[in-house]
Amino acid sequence: MKILLIGEYSRLHNSLKEGLKALGHQVTIAGFGDDFKNYPVDIRFKNPYSKGIPLFIKKVIYKLTGTDLSSVSIEKQFHKHKSKLVNFDIVQLINENPFSTLPKTEARLLEHLFRHNKKVYLLSCGADYVSVNFAFDKKFRYSIYTPYENNKVSKSEYWNILKWKTEPFKLLHLYVFNNVDGIISSDLDYHLPLLGYNKYLGLIPNPININKITLEPVSPTDKLVIFHGINDRNYYKKGNDIFDAALEIIKSIHGDKVEVIEARSLPYEEYIESYNTAHILLDQVYAYDQGYNALEAMAKGKVVFTGAEQEWLNHYNLEEDTVAINALPDAEKIAEKLEWLILHPEKIAEISKNARAFIEKEHHYILIAKKYIDTWSVTDKYF
Missing domain, CATH: 3.40.50 (Rossmann fold)
Structure with missing residues (x-):
């Protein structure tokens, strides 16, 4: 056609x-x-x-x-x-x-x-x-x-x-x-x-063209690397202010255990390469499901904080926190999930593997x- x-x-x-x-x-x-x-x-x-x-x-x-x-x-x-x-x-x-x-x-x-x-x-x-x-x-x-x-x-x-x-x-x-x-x-x-x-x-x-997105194996490091990509025009629309507040909480508690990478309004080719070293990607808050940035990051094996509401879990028959992390509009709750991953680093590799498999199956x-x-x-x- x-x-x-x-x-x-x-x-x-x-x-x-x-x-x-x-x-x-x-x-x-x-x-x-x-x-x-x-x-x-x-x-x-x-x-x-x-x-x-x-x-x-x-x-x-x-x-x-x-x-x-x-x-x-x-x-x-x-x-x-x-x-x-x-x-x-x-x-x-x-x-x-x-x-x-x-x-x-x-x-x-x-x-x-x-x-x-x-x-x-x-x-x-x-x-x-x-x-x-x-x-x-x-x-x-x-x-x-x-x-x-x-x-x-x-x-x-x-x-x-x-x-x-x-x-x-x-x-x-x-x-x-x-x-x-x-x-x-x-x-x-x-x-x-x-x-x-x-x-x-x-x-x-x-x-998602998985042939163009390489799975990035999770490498053990002394610090958990968190990537926060920001489109300045959509800062509040995507809930980046809430992510920033959550990161401040985490830095105050576990500052020696995390490294935060921030990128702003990058062209696509630069953006998708900018988070290769990250374990966690903060995507967006006000959503029930994942948008494109989240899906491509999941294809790379990142643990993504994004829309992953109960309706999404039901639709794809998934368990909470196994494929992606639901980013609620609450900085303290996001910080709690980040802390959970910091204290249980074995979950990073598990979710990473599940995220890639989910993209291959559903997207x-x-x-x-x-x-x-x-x-x-x-x-x-x-x-």
Whole structure:
């Protein structure tokens, strides 16, 4: 099949592409490369107004005229590439707003994709209308809404989430839902909100190319090495402030037994190599399931503090603290889990082995690609 993947978050579509190509399909990725992470794409879009003086000018122009320079630029780029975005058997959108333009502009771009390709699917793997409203209605015990509710972030800093509470983005959501052939989620944080929607096709776990990620054997050392990777733009959204507080507790009790490595806003190729020497990786707090950074670290055999809630344990039939450590939004509880590992270092090797085995079983990129092919091929029976 000829397949077009629109957008990229944390290498999801690149790994899926690799799995699909291994199965003999022709795959193209169009998108931005996920900001500073700079993932490979075949058709690259750029936002020249994302930072610095151009961003300031964009804000002034928008305030004075209502014209969004980013949307104007991206639409021009789209028209330049539009002849390359047609006649695909399958198109998959990474989000309801994959081009990151204003809703009216986004609808025009998506209309071209709906009209000129056979089937279009939506992937729910980042903030969107359904998941954001589910969180804001407090149907999760904690969620991406929690830092905002606790006044840790401003409205402007949280706009990429809060925009889904506005009428224009609600209308964009309805337009997308009405026109796609089906909706797929990448993990439980998006699966749970979508239950009951008639076009929802189910959860397909994130694909991980284990051939590109080497298991790093756990080496005994005098100190336990803890890696804390931070994306400055998402510091509170990911709960990095809570991890920092937990690390301060651990340093005060077991400072002679730990080494902390901190990395900030690194490009992907640098980031994934930066924690090779670590035993433990601190990923994120406000999640029920693992995102891409956590999964790739687990593939390397790291003990990852991330979303590993009871719903996730039930879904995969796992026991607590055997594959990943659930990072609750509580610094003291995280510190307790870190101390448990410090006092029981034999658990590090055990969890490391289990983590890699879990990725090979549940997230193998070729097995996941087959699940996508099977899901895309059966929708005619449902709709």
